[in-house]
Amino acid sequence: MINTITGVSLKETKLVIPTYQTGKPEKNPMFLEKRVYQGSSGKVYPFPVTEKILDKKVDQKYNAVILENQYLQIMFLPELGGRIYRALDKTNNYDFVYYNHVIKPALVGLTGSWISGGIEFNWPQHHRPDTFSPIEYRMEKHSDGAKTLWMSDTDAMYGTKVTVGFTLTPDKAYLKLDEYFKNPTSIPQTFLWWANPAVPVNDNTQSIFPPDVTAVFDHGKRAVSTFPIATGEYYKMDYSSGVDISRYKNVPVPTSYMAAHSEYDFLGNYDHEKQAGLLHVADHHVSPGKKQWTWGNGDFGKS
Template sequence: GATVTVDGTPRGETPLTLTLPPGTYRVRVEKEGYEPFERELTLNQKEILRGELKDIAAPTPSLSPLPAQVEEGTQLEITLTAWDNEGVKRLELLIDEAVVYESPGDSLFYLWDTSPVPGEHLLVGRAYDTEGNMGQTEVEIVITRVEMATVTPTTTVPTVTPKPTPPAAQVTVQETEITIPSYPYEAYLREAFDTEYGIPYLWLDRAAYKSASHTLVLKTFKAIILENEYLRLTIVPGLGGRIYKSLFKPTGQNLFYENSVLKPSYWGPLSREENWWLAAGGMEWAFPTDEHGYEWGTPWEYSVGYKEGGITLSLRDTETDRLRVKVDISLLPGRAYFTLKPHIENPTSIEAWYQFWSNTLLTLGSKTVSPETRFIYPTSQVIVHGSGDSNLPQAGETMSWPIYKGRDMSWYGNWVSHLGLFIPQPSRDFVGAYNHETDLGVARIFPRQEAPGVKLFAMGSGFPCTDTYTDDGSQYFEIWGGVTPTFGEYAALAPGEAKEWVEYWYPFWGTGGLDFANRRAALNLDVKEGAVVLGVATTSLERGTVSLLLDGQEIHRETVTISPAQPYRREIPIGASGSFTLRLLGSGGESIAQYEE
């Protein structure tokens, strides 16, 4: 409350009731951050004094830690957040006094391509509240020019012929509609309320649903299309705000699983007879509980923002004052990745416990999961979440990875029943998978300190219950990423606290597998008798050098041009054995990506 003084004497805090004898008094109401309210009051009878304190406190903005100096071409991830006593209305990011991005609310993310701007630069973050008060923070960054280096090949290699240069890079957004055959489940959904989270949810009256006709109907959804020269993302706000499709334009393949129908399954956080999770496909958001959460199938609000030629689609589950989440999906020109920025906030006055996971259903360019699909999870041990294979450890038990009792479980062809796995301590900031039948892979790049949760789920060749979620017998596998290591642990947010992070997702092809991935490249190195096969894919156009080392000595060097539409793959004859290292170097000799066998 605000402090009340009467004739200079403190009398308490608002709301306040005072009993005073008749007379004239000077009443003052004040609170830190607000302009004081003062009035002379003549008291003859009961009086109610009302006044409004004007907010004069500026918001407090904060920029994420940034290096004082970087080389040109570096992609700088800039996060601006702010706090205010009455709430932050909007944020601005300025570079050298020019506004480069604006965002409503108290959080902003901007990816700055420093390639064309060597020199000294001033970054300014500004935050505004509803009264127009402005707070500012700033940081100076020096971008150094990279001198071009001449690279001389040490061996004679085939000539790499780049594909034609694509037209000028751009990102577009459009609204359209999609139609999906659906079972008539909606009439049997009932409303309920979770008092712990303050969140309404829907449950299925399965007894009534079972007794009704199950004739398929065509269900139409509004869809938002984000597109650049490499990716075409289809987002469906009305179906849980999911990314429904991710079309990789160089190959024409859909990265995600796409179910032929919407059919309510028995899976989810409720009882078997109340659950109705739809294995629709794509990438969904599980919140605030585990096992898909409550909001994977309900409508989400959305808005569109623009930055540096790119487009961000912001999805929100709600604007009400309860535990809530926003997910920003961003697409930039000239990049084959899209970024995710989940933002979970607790605007309430009490501590809130929650889980947040992204769950992505994939097939990697085919209708169902190929037995030639390989899962790349950099770890030596996993925790089993659930298993239908009696020859494997069961729920809660640990299992060696990828080899368990002679079975290489990284290959889907060795899965005979359903299996869910958690990685308790990821050793790298990436996971992925590669379909050797379609020659298409996926990589997820994430900050494992901020979002340590990593899970894999697939059904196996002997899974008997595909008819519980589809009509065509198709299967999928799931890559999960979350804020807690497993479903058994919950994260906490203090009152007014928020949590967010940024991760990158991209498809790639033509590498023959995956051993390492970062935001700029995916590498694969296969050693076979008498040769080494190298594979490199990039998320943007890169001109540089591929280098192969044997026991620390370079044995192959090749000047290359690689792009998402044109990966690199070479078989190098080798007459010796040892430890191999594959490196991708930039045009100035800087390291883009490196994998040591």
């Protein structure tokens, strides 16, 4: 790929993406307080709930924002929760997050529609309630040549607000995020904030955890395994022979790896054949948890 960008470019454009449409949201309010959703409350009011995905695929036009310098091209879709739709390393033409060429929702989100691929930014819980809804954004230029895309979202259920700035700087090969949270209500509020990048995998893919992560566990710590070499049972799989479960090819079933503590600031994955990958860096004093999830190198995962 020819790098024609000098400095940083930040522009709005239109994208046409094949899209499976959704049915109309339920017109009556649904409360669902007693529904359990990924271990927490499934309540959604006042968000509407979508319960039907249509089989018909159409070409749909989306507003997109592209942030780019000589090293990276980052494409955002503000209409779909502000997710990063594509993240391209221009030096080797490598998509370091999974670039899904089709928008095909599944009913796994808190309010229904959720899509795979890209980077989903989740708050105030799990796969965020408005992950499939438009959010506000604005663009900013800086005196040093850097440019920032600001996106903000107010949660309709709890009234809290998040503002995130995505910044590219000339001559820097990384995307910087600055997050700000506000609670304008009169009562304390809890929240989660996590980035959920999807990455392409193959037999050469390895999960990269810091060297002081020697054990990982399941949601709710229902199962524990040594890491990276598993020597017992994990997710009902027998690894007693000593199996490197950091390697995607060695894990046949859907499996999560959670690390509660590390003195290091990074987490990522690496493709040994392409010699490329994704590295996430965050201050471990502020963002202590580290997690990866695989659908598994088996029939279910491949489907």
